Amino acid sequence: MPNDPMKTIDTLYLIDDDDTYQFIVQRTLNSLNLVNSIKLFSNGKAAIDFLEATLHDIEQIPDVILLDLTMPIMDGWQFLEQYLRFRPRIGKKVVIFVVSSSIDPRDMQRAKSISEVTDYIIKPLTKSKLISMLHESLES
């Protein structure tokens, strides 16, 4: 449980091409009242373009990113690569969770080798898992 019940996450990016998953997570987040603003992106490129355009505005920069790996146009790995380039210009702690259907240990190791990635979550992303991830983000 959060130390401060009023504490919430300002902005969360949900990057995943699966619209059913987007619907589920968005709905769950809304019911939890822990996140003020959720931004949905269907691939890494849409997210990175938005991030770049809003780098000057600290309010818009996400506190938490839920990132899928397998996506068209720009996948999760490419997103992370681009993100690391912007990292020095982001004046804020951003917690990134990779959320994937892949149980391939190579994917897990690769994700964990990137210091910016807090954890690797295998779908399904249940409500209780989501709550503990958000609390972890709030405490960090």
Place this chain on the structure above:
Amino acid sequence: MLSENSDKIQLFKYLEGIFTELEQQKIALDKSAIVAFTDIKGNITYVNDKFCEISQYSREELLGQNHRIINSGYHEPKFFRNLWKTIARGNIWSDDIRNRAKDGSYYWVATTIVPYLDASGKPYQYVSIRFDITKQKNQELELVRRSKQLEDFCFIVSHNLRAPLSNLLLLTSMIQESDDSEEQKELIGRLVKPVHLLNETFNELVESLQIRQDTDIEKVNLSFKDCLENAMEALNVAVLYPDIEVHHDFNEVPDLKYPKKYLDSIFQNLLSNAIKYQSPKRKLQIRIKSYLREGSTWLEFADNGLGINMKVQGHKLFGLRKTFHDNPDAKGFGLFITKSQIEAVGGMIYAESTQGRGTTFFIKFNAK
């Protein structure tokens, strides 16, 4: 005098016995193993017939040459450094080596190298005794490759099934937790998409697994033109993609004796692949032709789509893929199934592609 003579005769007989035995052992060794002697620098001083036979070099070509002549470049320099370190110290070295024959082909030999030591314990020459294990080694490597492939297959299948399954699990628990019937209705409506995706992915999985089982599948006479028309109808090309131009030339070979299920599937997968990866910059044009070459029927299937960089992605082209969600007709099995089907009937498929220009698939149906 007499006894001295008989001593000599006895000694001679004794030595003769030893020589004969050594001679027999040498024959036995030469008949069973690949044998070579080298000096301490690794220059070949003796080879037996088996060595010449497997390396395809004549004795004249080998004698005086350094042993590196049959090095295949497969092993790391460390591997040979360790070999030399071991035998130079007078110790026996033993391991499997891949060598290269004169014609460039490779062979594997289980090798033991024994140093011959002088009175001070220093090696003055080496004998290498080898056994041909090419067949076993290739089987071993093939087994490793296959189990790796199987592992990848499992990971990808699990990924592609897990994605819709996860959504179904979450949606059903949301339905159970909800007490608002309107909300439940909306959630139930959301089940349709993942259920269908799961079903289609499952069907493709079953189809790709069946290929290996029906080796006795019936072959019938099929017209290329009919198959193409069937595929275009199945994909609803006329309605969904009216702008596509499909040119075909089946005059040289109009038909083929082949499993109907496979040829239909090959046309469908190639066609949907071309549609999926068409360039947004130009109208999709597909050119298909059949012809006879060296007794085999070939099919060429060319598009002017996005193309891929064969160097970077070529190896993935016919592999299984983790799938995207917003591409409903991409379940990651298409070209993998096509390749498996073609190979199951003894044929082959490969592709040439230029990024930004298009891709051409070449299919050789079966060698006569």
